[in-house]
Amino acid sequence: MLSASHFRDRVFRSQSAACNTSLFSHSHSRPGKYKPWDDDCMQKALQAVKLDGASVRKAAMEYGVPRSTLGDRVSGRVTHGILSGPPKYLSEEDEDELVRFILGCASVGYPKTRKEILSLVQTQVEKPISHGWWDSFCKRHPNLTFRTPAPLSIARATAVDEDAIGRYFDLLERTLEDNGLLEKPCQIFNMDETGMPLSPQSPKCVFTRGEKNPVNIDGGDKAQITVVACVSAAGYCIPPMVIWDRKKLSLELTAGEVPGTFYGLSDKGWMDQELFDACLSCHFLRYAPPTRPLL
Structure with a gap:
């Protein structure tokens, strides 16, 4: 087993005693202007003026279209059939x-x-x-809508697929059966980490309406604070591990901590292999039950 001295400058133990915890833009836009007349009526009014010699006033009254609008089309100031409103730059x-x-x-x-x-x-x-x-x-x-996507590292995006997930659960089932752990929740632990980015939130992006889990893949190189939690299937909590993006740990960063918190340091607050080894050997095994095996 690796000792704490092996990770001397990168991990630190909380000075408080540990205790177990059970797991239990609204924008305003102007209203649009809709033409209160029918295209066919306007076309007939135009024909009445140009072909039959009717006056603009008489044709407008007969076909129920605005006189000024009909006059614009008769004079050529407006071409009939061209839509009003902002131009459609694309076909x-x-x-x-x-x-x-x-x-x-x-x-x-x-x-x-x-x-x-x-x-x-x-x-x-x-x-x-x-x-x-x-x-x-x-x-x-x-069908387009704005959503704020969750950041997703390239490593996670490319490492998981349907086959890999299936193989994982097959292996998990065999491991539980082979070690007789199916009915021993106190010996089954789940460890997960959550990264809290220190940079501003990702801007809103365009997704298809109804998208449940919008993500934005990034390089995974932004600074963050990482919190590692570990809980047994019976609800027994190991004190968390917190990884800061710095070289030295100051006391003010431990204010309000969970008793027994384990601290790690890395350049950008990300978990790495050395910190993971320290978490298992110097922290998890310190608080885990003595019964073996543990999963």
Whole structure:
């Protein structure tokens, strides 16, 4: 068994006695302007003026369309058939392709922000994109929604697949049976770590509506504080391990600690092989029950 002196400068034990614990943007937008007339009626009114010689006033009254709107089309100031509102910089085919690209990136863990999407669209058009285009784009594609993704390291994203998970549970079942642990919850422990990033929260990204677990794969190189918890199937808790992103441990970092907390230090607050070995040999075995085997 490795001794505490082996990890002399990287791990520290709490000075308080340990005790066991049982486990028990809302945005405002202007209302849209909808034309209160029918396209067919406007077309008939135009024909009445241009082909039959009717006055704009008479044709507007007969077909129930605004006189000024009809006048704009008769004079050529407005071309009939052109939609009002923010311009559609992309064709329907291009927009559909853009949506497939956005959702495709999100599905593999690399979602796009609003800013990234607008920058991409801007490279495909000559005129600057108006502020209203994005809102109109989202209305045309209601399957898109904003979510704040959870960060996921590349190592975790590439290490787990359906086959690996199946093999894990097969091995777990055999191990429990071979060691007679199926009905011994006091000897079965689960250890897990949670990283709390020190950098600002990930920006909101675009996902398909209804996505349950949106993630954003990163390089896993951002600083964080890591907390390692270990609990038996019977509810017996080993005091936690906390890993800080620094070279030295100051006393103020231990304020409000759980009695018996074990501390580790690393450059960016991540668990590594040496700290994991220290956690098992110098901390877990110190508080684990003496009965063997332990899983």
